[in-house]
Amino acid sequence: MLSYIIRRIGYSLVMLVLVSFVGFVIIELPPGDFLTQLLTELEGRGDRSAEDRVTELRLRYGLDIPLLPRYVQWATNFVRGDFGESFALERPVREVIAQRFWLTCALAVASILMVWVIAIPIGVFSATHQYTIGDQIFTTISFIGLGVPGFLLALLLLFYVVQFTDVDILGLFSREYRDAPWSFAKFIDLLKHLWLPALIGSITGTAGLIRIMRGNLLDTLGQPFVESARARGLKSRTVTWKHAVRMAINPLIVILGSEALPGIIVGNALVATVLNLPTIGPEFVRALQRQDMYLAGTTLVFFTLILLVGNLLADLALAWLDPRIRLE
Amino acid sequence: MSAAVLDQDVLLDVRDLQVHFDVRRGTVRALEGVNFTIRKSKTLGVIGESGSGKSVTARAIMQLLAKNGSIVSGEMLYNRQGDDSGDSEFIDIAQQPSDSQLMRDLRGGEIAMIFQEPMSSLTPVYTAGLHIGESIQLHLKPRQTVGDQMAKAIAKQNRIPREEARQIAIEMLDKVGIPRPEERVVSYPHELSGGQRQRVMIAIALSCGPKLLIADEPTTALDVTTQAQINDLMLDLQQEFGMAIMYITHDLGVIAEMAEDIAVMYLGRIVEQGATDSIFYNPQHPYTRALLRSIPRIGQTEGSRLEVIEGMVPDPFSIPTGCAFNNRCPDVMPGICDARMPELLTAGDGQRAACLLHDPDTMREVTSARVH
Numbered sequence: 200m201l202s203y204i205i206r207r208i209g210y211s212l213v214m215l216v217l218v219s220f221v222g223f224v225i226i227e228l229p230p231g232d233f234l235t236q237l238l239t240e241l242e243g244r245g246d247r248s249a250e251d252r253v254t255e256l257r258l259r260y261g262l263d264i265p266l267l268p269r270y271v272q273w274a275t276n277f278v279r280g281d282f283g284e285s286f287a288l289e290r291p292v293r294e295v296i297a298q299r300f301w302l303t304c305a306l307a308v309a310s311i312l313m314v315w316v317i318a319i320p321i322g323v324f325s326a327t328h329q330y331t332i333g334d335q336i337f338t339t340i341s342f343i344g345l346g347v348p349g350f351l352l353a354l355l356l357l358f359y360v361v362q363f364t365d366v367d368i369l370g371l372f373s374r375e376y377r378d379a380p381w382s383f384a385k386f387i388d389l390l391k392h393l394w395l396p397a398l399i400g401s402i403t404g405t406a407g408l409i410r411i412m413r414g415n416l417l418d419t420l421g422q423p424f425v426e427s428a429r430a431r432g433l434k435s436r437t438v439t440w441k442h443a444v445r446m447a448i449n450p451l452i453v454i455l456g457s458e459a460l461p462g463i464i465v466g467n468a469l470v471a472t473v474l475n476l477p478t479i480g481p482e483f484v485r486a487l488q489r490q491d492m493y494l495a496g497t498t499l500v501f502f503t504l505i506l507l508v509g510n511l512l513a514d515l516a517l518a519w520l521d522p523r524i525r526l527e
Numbered sequence: 528m529s530a531a532v533l534d535q536d537v538l539l540d541v542r543d544l545q546v547h548f549d550v551r552r553g554t555v556r557a558l559e560g561v562n563f564t565i566r567k568s569k570t571l572g573v574i575g576e577s578g579s580g581k582s583v584t585a586r587a588i589m590q591l592l593a594k595n596g597s598i599v600s601g602e603m604l605y606n607r608q609g610d611d612s613g614d615s616e617f618i619d620i621a622q623q624p625s626d627s628q629l630m631r632d633l634r635g636g637e638i639a640m641i642f643q644e645p646m647s648s649l650t651p652v653y654t655a656g657l658h659i660g661e662s663i664q665l666h667l668k669p670r671q672t673v674g675d676q677m678a679k680a681i682a683k684q685n686r687i688p689r690e691e692a693r694q695i696a697i698e699m700l701d702k703v704g705i706p707r708p709e710e711r712v713v714s715y716p717h718e719l720s721g722g723q724r725q726r727v728m729i730a731i732a733l734s735c736g737p738k739l740l741i742a743d744e745p746t747t748a749l750d751v752t753t754q755a756q757i758n759d760l761m762l763d764l765q766q767e768f769g770m771a772i773m774y775i776t777h778d779l780g781v782i783a784e785m786a787e788d789i790a791v792m793y794l795g796r797i798v799e800q801g802a803t804d805s806i807f808y809n810p811q812h813p814y815t816r817a818l819l820r821s822i823p824r825i826g827q828t829e830g831s832r833l834e835v836i837e838g839m840v841p842d843p844f845s846i847p848t849g850c851a852f853n854n855r856c857p858d859v860m861p862g863i864c865d866a867r868m869p870e871l872l873t874a875g876d877g878q879r880a881a882c883l884l885h886d887p888d889t890m891r892e893v894t895s896a897r898v899h
Contacts, residue, residue: 422647423642423647424647424648424651426642427640427642427648427649427728428650429591429634430591430634430635430639430640431634431635431639431662431731432631432632432633432635432636432662432666433631433635433661433665434626435626442650445650445652446651446652520652521651521652522651522652523715
């Protein structure tokens with residue numbers, strides 16, 4: 200088991216290095232990005248302080264050395280926590296991301312919890328009551344949920360709430376807490392705002408997971424071990440949950456790590472833009488539009504990191520849950 | 528109630544059992560009036576081709592039919608022994624809802640079943656010991672002892688404590704011939720071979736001391752040497768535990784060594800039943816004879832072809848009228864076999880066969896028709 204964990208972490212690290220290289224190339228790629236513009240502008244001014252600044256920037260971003268050493272320099276800085284500067288916001292990338300990172304994670308975790316808490320019982324119900332009215336209703340709803348994009352739902356909901364209620368739906372905090380330092384009251388305020396974007400963000404995922412859970416469980420319920428469990432005299436609830444669901448849920452954990460987690464973080468950029476949430480998604484989109492490449496590249500590497508960590512956790516959870524995977 | 532008439536020697540008496548399945552194309556009459564008796568501590572072999580209704584019969588006894596299946600009519604009288612008194616009463620399993628407390632107590636507790644696919648009959652994420660322990664904690668009650676232990680037992684909802692269940696599980700694994708049972712008790716199914724898994728299934732089945740063990744083709748998925756070992760094991764354990772066995776198979780060779788009585792099934796009916804010797808040495812139904820002729824024998828003339836039963840098992844929606852075997856029967860009497868339904872009548876060495884050739888009334892008509 201231990202060697203399995205070490206091996207998996209090793210693969211993840213290799214993957215991370217590869218992706219960070221791609222991220223770096225992307226940072227370097229576009230002509231006319233912020234840094235180039237800034238340098239041209241400074242050189243144009245030609246005075247002493249401008250020249251100093253140019254030298255400083257050239258040194259800092261290693262513009263005079265070839266690509267590979269420059270990557271190594273960037274990567275070393277990255278590991279040290281220096282991600283470069285967001286030229287558009289005129290702040291270190293680190294600050295910009297740190298501010299939004301935890302809120303993004305909170306939103307993602309809330310969304311995932313909601314997906315699982317809603318989807319699994321419904322999926323189990325649908326499978327154990329296959330072709331009944333209840334199953335048909337849930338199946339129809341989940342197809343609609345799969346078909347309607349999240350940002351559209353967000354827009355509709357926004358319209359409804361603004362038009363007919365006086366709930367403060369935009370953002371993750373009420374106005375009085377928005378710039379306040381962290382406190383318990385602010386945390387409660389966050390929870391009050393979090394559920395709605397979490398719900399909207401989780402609808403597509405929930406609909407998909409209901410379908411998958413239903414299908415998996417139907418397959419599992421047809422397996423001989425389910426019949427033999429019933430033949431032992433177990434209650435049908437015990438057979439369903441202890442034996443069938445326990446087996447049917449394994450593939451869902453892989454989906455959780457490899458699709459749900461990154462999907463919710465990245466895919467929610469649109470929803471977050473509509474609802475004006477202070478998460479990484481919208482900032483990433485803006486950074487790309489402005490060619491604010493250090494911010495964009497760093498965000499990209501962070502997304503990958505989250506994906507890799509999610510995959511790793513899912514694999515470890517699966518190995519823990521399914522003894523067949525623990526095989527060396 | 529007719530139950531009173533039954534012999535105390537009888538464990539299960541199935542009468543006129545009819546099971547139908549609703550499918551898209553209509554109704555499949557899987558069992559059309561099945562009758563047989565299982566005697567205490569004896570083995571009944573049930574033999575027949577695929578689709579003859581062997582497995583459906585077993586599942587009907589367990590009340591484990593698929594959702595679209597239903598017991599349309601018939602009785603399954605099970606002789607249930609009282610806990611201490613030794614009194615017994617016959618209960619009709621056909622009348623019990625599948626999820627009732629009584630059925631759940633019977634399933635696994637008094638009627639246990641082992642299956643065709645040992646490879647996938649254990650839940651892959653649970654150990655052998657957990658499977659056995661689950662059954663023990665469900666069906667066995669702690670012995671009523673005085674003092675603390677009793678208080679503990681009551682506190683734990685009258686369950687056998689987990690540690691004791693584990694001990695019983697190890698004992699059972701030892702009994703079914705699994706080496707180093709104290710290590711194997713924590714093995715997962717994928718760590719066991721097919722034969723070992725079937726042994727674990729037998730251990731689960733016998734852990735609660737059932738009166739009837741239903742074995743639905745228990746050795747079909749195993750290789751020949753393992754088959755023989757599993758069958759020997761079942762015979763040994765029958766000696767020790769004294770349970771009756773309903774042994775379902777399509778293997779005539781196996782049934783000869785396992786069973787005292789045999790029931791031959793064809794398309795949802797029993798066509799012949801009786802003592803194993805009479806069925807093998809003096810078969811009365813043309814179908815049984817055809818089955819026996821289709822076994823390859825050592826010493827058969829080299830190069831000769833194995834006899835087969837002509838034709839195919841009919842589709843469940845186009846079963847011939849009259850005797851269901853009439854379209855494949857070598858001794859068919861046209862105009863008679865496709866018009867009448869044969870009943871099980873005594874024939875040969877005291878066995879019973881459902882064939883019009885053994886129906887005196889029909890045969891009298893046939894002979895008189897020939898004379899005119």
